Amino acid sequence: MSVLVVGISHKSAPVELLERLALDDDGVAKLVGDVVTGEHVTEATAIATCNRLEVYAEVDRFHGSVEDLSRLLVERSGASVDLLLPHLYVHYDDGAVAHLFNVAAGLDSMVVGEGQILGQARDALRLGQELGTVGPALNALFQQALRVGKRSRAETGIDRAAPSLVTASLERSEVPVAGSRVLVIGAGAMASLAVATVARSGAAEVSVVNRTARNADRLAREYGATSYPLSSLAERLAEADVVVSCTGAVSVLVSRELLEQSRIGAARPLAVIDLALPHDVDPAVAELPGVTLVGLATLAEELRDTETAADVEDVRSIVAQEIAAFLAVRRQASVTPTVVALRSMATAVVDAEMQRLSGRLPGLDDATRAEVLHTVRRVAEKLLHEPTVRLKELAGEEPAVSYSAAIAELFRLDPDAVDAVTRAEGPQ
Secondary structure, three states: OEEEEEEEEOOOOOHHHHHHOOOOHHHHHHHHHHHHOOOOEEEEEEEEEOOEEEEEEEEOOHHHHHHHHHHHHHHHHOOOHHHHHHHOEEEEOHHHHHHHHHHHOOOOOOOOOOOHHHHHHHHHHHHHHHHOOOOHHHHHHHHHHHHHHHHHHHHOOHHHHOOOHHHHHHHHOOOOOOOOEEEEEOOOHHHHHHHHHHHHOOOOEEEEEEOOHHHHHHHHHHHOOEEEEHHHHHHHHHHOOEEEEOOOOOOOOEOHHHHHHHOOOOOOOEEEEEOOOOOOEOHHHHHOOOEEEEEHHHHHHHOOOOOOHHHHHHHHHHHHHHHHHHHHHHHHHHOHHHHHHHHHHHHHHHHHHHHHHHHHOOOOOHHHHHHHHHHHHHHHHHHHHHHHHHHHHHHOOOOOOOHHHHHHHHOOOOHHHHHHHHHHHOOO
């Protein structure tokens, strides 16, 4: 069994195409459910953010699984196969491990080093656990990825260089947050981050508008903001200096006409930040006098070359160490079925010979028989000790040949027994 990743992100596709694959929580859960029903899939989950959708699956076959996962993404996009497939990427086995570790460390983010992706990876693990679609393999992989992400941020300054997409977008707006009236549309994870960020930045007033009043109230209370129903959006827009919109709506919430009407007679500048996929704000609002629009497409272009070189290199070094260590442990664990089968074979030989000895020497007393059995077992144990220790050591060194397969062939170990141990043990 091996891990397979099929995904699409801001690095592989334009925002317009990413919008087609923007899924709400129910949509992500349905996608994972469909993935795990695949013929070759035993475990699955997905990371879904405003700028990426990645399916992670434990599979027993590469080609059929890639085709199935790609088809599910194409179906959800509503785009043609020819349009979407060139923008999908695939990582398999060791490559899948490396990709997830880089994602968790923030090296694959639009804002390199941003911290939100760590929470999104944790959400993916939690989703799979709640759905019952994450087993030993993906659980071990994601748990280690989360540790890699935490270590990268604890040992370097990568997150201080670029803490979040929200901060980056606010820095690129033409209206300073300090002393401004800020309107946040939405009450999800990104909206929470936005409210927290502007509150810390000295906003004079923070308002939260959301379709579900209960969620807006909760978020507003947490940060000393004021909540309003979505029906009051026009009035709130009329009062705002900075607008941050990040909902899961499937259609535009802030149209050009709505914003134009709300700004009749207003001379002050307005910064509008749209962090939603699909977008919440009509791109045409940028044509209105005094309005500056910052969207994901603009951010992707401007942030492309803003990495902090020293911190990035430090994180890459940490990730490389963690990948090597994880793969070594996984390779060592993979030989466990062969070791167990080998020792089981030795035990069976000892038992058979002791049975034979009992038949030939029926008068052997119990004490002598026990001593002989103990001695024979010690001989078998000593003969097997060094080979099994070396087998695990060599497996961790990424051998060009499979020593495990060679042992199984040389000793004619029962493949069914090895498979049975694999199923019982599971990935370590």
